[in-house]
Amino acid sequence: EDKVVQSPLSLVVHEGDTVTLNCSYEVTNFRSLLWYKQEKKAPTFLFMLTSSGIEKKSGRLSSILDKKELFSILNITATQTGDSAIYLCAVEREGAQKLVFGQGTRLTINP
Amino acid sequence: DAGITQSPRHKVTETGTPVTLRCHQTENHRYMYWYRQDPGHGLRLIHYSYGVKDTDKGEVSDGYSVSRSKTEDFLLTLESATSSQTSVYFCAISVTNNSPLHFGNGTRLTVT
Structure with missing residues (x-):
């Protein structure tokens, strides 16, 4: 059974801090790992990672995948209150066309 | 929102009643999905579809059925709602394999 575990489940930091969110996984025939941000409604796509060691970056957010150790991290630098959200990690296996999600990390940025 | 509309946005129903949630997409994508989201569980796949009349079960399919008679619509039915089906339901589409x-804005269902 495919499994995705995120940590921490909840994190509270001050504006300007840097945070690292973790995602470990067990999946047969791994294809990709995805990160989503969920504020009040629909999860919105952040990154898709398929290769080890290649950092994906978008502004203050970046993510990297380690396929040997079966984990990914999502970094957010110089956090802002608008970064407050639930961050979801998901994995996809080859040929499956469906995602298995972790429990999510609830990030709160205090001013 | 990738052209995804979920209806209704909110619904309160009683235990034992049938409920149908609708997901409508405007862009003719092949793959459509129904997930539920509950505290502590993240998003869990209920059913998905890879074309008209082609559907398959996800990890939490018990108590749910789906239908896809047109490319643009994917219906999720609770034949006899139970309190354990109180949840937020998200429809999603995939542009290619x-x-x-991409997710819709969700339907919040409360079963009393």
Whole structure:
């Protein structure tokens, strides 16, 4: 059974801090790992990672995948209150066309 | 929102009643999905579809059925709602078989 575990489940930091969110996984025939941000409604796509060691970056957010150790991290630098959200990690296996999600990390940025 | 509309947005129903949630997309994508989201569980796949009349079960399919008679509509039915089905339901689409899912805004269902 495919499994995705995120940590921490909840994190509270001050504006300007840097945070690292973790995602470990067990999946047969791994294809990709995805990160989503969920504020009040629909999860919105952040990154898709398929290769080890290649950092994906978008502004203050970046993510990297380690396929040997079966984990990914999502970094957010110089956090802002608008970064407050639930961050979801998901994995996809080859040929499956469906995602298995972790429990999510609830990030709160205090001013 | 990738052209995805979920209806209704909110619904309160009583235990034992049938409920149908609708997901409508405007862009003719092949793959459609129904997930539920509950505290502590993240998003869990209920059913998905890879074309008209082609559907398959996800990890939490018990108590749910789906239908896809047209490319643009994917219906999720609770034949006899139970309190354990109180949840937020998200529909998602995939543009291709190698692209990330895009989600609708969700339906909050409360079963009393």
